[in-house]
Amino acid sequence: MGTCVLLCGRMFDGRADRLTGPVEILVEDDRIAEIGPTVRRPPDVRTIDLSGRTVSPGFIDSHVHLTMDAADLARQTLASSATKALKGLSIAREYMRYGFTTLRDMGCVDPDFPTVDLRNALAAGLVEGPRLIVAAHIISSSGGHGDLRGFYGPRWDIPVSAIADDAGAIKALVRREHAFGSDWIKTTNTGGYFSPGDDPARVTWFDDEMNLLAATAQQLGMPVAVHTGAADGCRQAIRAGARSLEHAYLIDDAALAMAQQAGTFLVPTMQMTREDLHALHEHTLPCQAVWKFSRDSGTIVDSQRLIAQSEVKIAYGTDCGMFPFSHGILEFQAMVAAGLTPLRALRAATSVAAELLGQDDIGVLAVGKHADIVAMPGDPLADISATAGVDFVMKSGRVYRSPGAPRTAREK
Secondary structure, three states: OOEEEEEEEEEOOOOOOOOEOOEEEEEEOOEEEEEEOOOOOOOOOEEEEEEEEEEEEOEEEEEEOOOOOHHHHHHHOOOOHHHHHHHHHHHHHHHHOOOEEEEEEOOEOOOOOHHHHHHHHHHOOOOOOOEEEEOOEEEEOOOOOOOOHHHOOOOOOOOOOEEOOOHHHHHHHHHHHHHOOOOOEEEEOEOOOOOOOOOOOOEOOOHHHHHHHHHHHHHOOOOEEEEEEEHHHHHHHHHHOOOEEEEEEEOOHHHHHHHHHHOOEEEOOHHHHHHHHHHHHOOOOOHHHHHHHHHHHHHHHHHHHHHHHOOOEEOOOOOEOOOOHHHHHHHHHHHHHHOOOHHHHHHHOOHHHHHHHOOOOOOOOOOOOEOOEEEEEOOOOOOHHHHHHOOEEEEOOEEEEOOOOOOOHHHO
């Protein structure tokens, strides 16, 4: 860190409906100190030339799984908490090179709290990487999307899932998440595609159970994110007061109208659908997902178009961990292909995602905000694929990637 001036060719500030520039940004320590056609030059200031690039707030991916690997989920789940945290750190650092300076991890499958430990180490400066916000575990009913016992068979009692089937157990799990440092509560109220034995078209919580979970979280001051598929599940989550719907695979017009009226955010994870379609065609989709995704894939694509045409608050999220993190940056292109404008997609990954997370100091380029800044050649409002070319990354005033730096093996 220190003092530096960024010479920017164009700037997207996270909120505006157009690019501005040329513009200069003065960064002092971890904050933006000035923005203007010219800014002051303190003694010993460093100048970074981004005049051939578009700068943007650092991207926010509001749905990742740093400690999960869908390609080997049943075996990888059994790894130690330390192994998961260390692997997650490596992934997070690599993912930041693509421009993602803040991540919301949406649940590990572990009896301990490895993502909370990782978040704390990052926040304390013990290790370097993106800012991390955590829903530590995925609270589920028995037989729901968060119940992975079906991978191992009934003779094995492996404590990897956070399962509750009565009022006391639901409250206890929410309170446990709060006690051990989770920022969010994550739950599933329908089945999913990669989990065994459940169906995304069916709701797995009763209304009173969903309401109790959300009320307990609300009493503790914790926002709730709900993995959901069926339109009935989307409506149930909105009625309960969920802050965000994750995926919303099978959402319909009525549920979208409810979400808009309630101010509920949607995190539609559209690139994941592309990944799953490719895997289905290549016959590499996990066997437990084939029948469900084969049945629903057309409806999912239609629902994503409905989401794009709506006026709901859409936040950028990928579900990386269920597919490679190196493909997470392609969510921008998937969103635009579904019908979002490039401007709305950029806002989804900056100011709207920051609003979802309740983080006032990120997601915009403005004086006093954290100096989370990325830059890319080209104009992302004219061609959203420019986002895949990020070659400058600053997080809290520290430069982690500069133009001309060698690409990693994953980026080649």
